[in-house]
Amino acid sequence: MKAAVIYFTGTGNTLRVGEVFKAYLENIAYNVDMIDITKHSRNLKDYDLFITGTPTQNSVSTFNMNDFIIKYISKKNNPKARFITYVTHSWGTAFGHLTLKDFISRRGFEVVGARAFIAPNNFYMFRKDEPKFEEKKFQQTLRNIYDGVWNLMKSFTDGQVQIDQRSMLKKNLWYARSIFTKYTVFSRFAKMMIKVDSDKCSKCKVCVNKCPNNNIVLSNNRIQFSNQCLACGRCLHICPKNAYLLSNKPFEQYEGIKKPIVELI
């Protein structure tokens, strides 16, 4: 059997959760491809299962996943394929696994699982009420992710559908709101919210090279942003000099989940 874990990640959480899905599936003899949607540009064919994951932004999944599915995953090329959707998130409201499920169902595929996973927050410097995780909470969070994936996948192998139940009204409201913000705020997120302290910046271009949507350039000896931002936060946390400012303020960087979760718990 052939599966793909298809993910978008800004700071690694969604990839780390995807790796847990991969580990489970390999245990039951699936061949599993890990596909980063920002690096892949070919049609996918003959898959039995797709696991699709994104970070949560504005309570829903990131829209680049919808665009990827439209472009590269058709029912014709994958007649037997079923889907499981997931999101990682931080502070309670997450509907992206469900809005993604709705989107995929509308494309004629069966969705057999959908779940949101609380992960360490990569946006604590914006949400001051949700501070950076301490070590003990971090460990427990990783354990919950692992158990959550195992539980979901056990249902899948038992032939059961496990879809997280959440308020349909709130889901639809957040979805409508996020379509609006996608065009008005998120694509301009870097331009509106981020600056680079030019005294600290060493012009190393790590942010330029690692931006998943080629939204950053070094021009006139200054880091500059275009309007293709995915608001993923990677540039903020990856800068080796911590030269980025969010809302004009410096912050402590998120270090991410440094190893596969199966090695850390």
Ligand SMILES: Cc1cc2nc3c(=O)[nH]c(=O)nc-3n(C[C@H](O)[C@H](O)[C@H](O)COP(=O)(O)O)c2cc1C
């Ligand atoms: C711009 C932005 C918006 C976010 N919005 C939400 C949100 O609405 N709800 C939430 O729980 N977490 C939110 N988060 C936190 C991320 O979803 C969370 O840290 C996620 O696990 C990051 O995944 P990644 O490491 O794969 O990029 C937001 C993060 C960013 C950068």
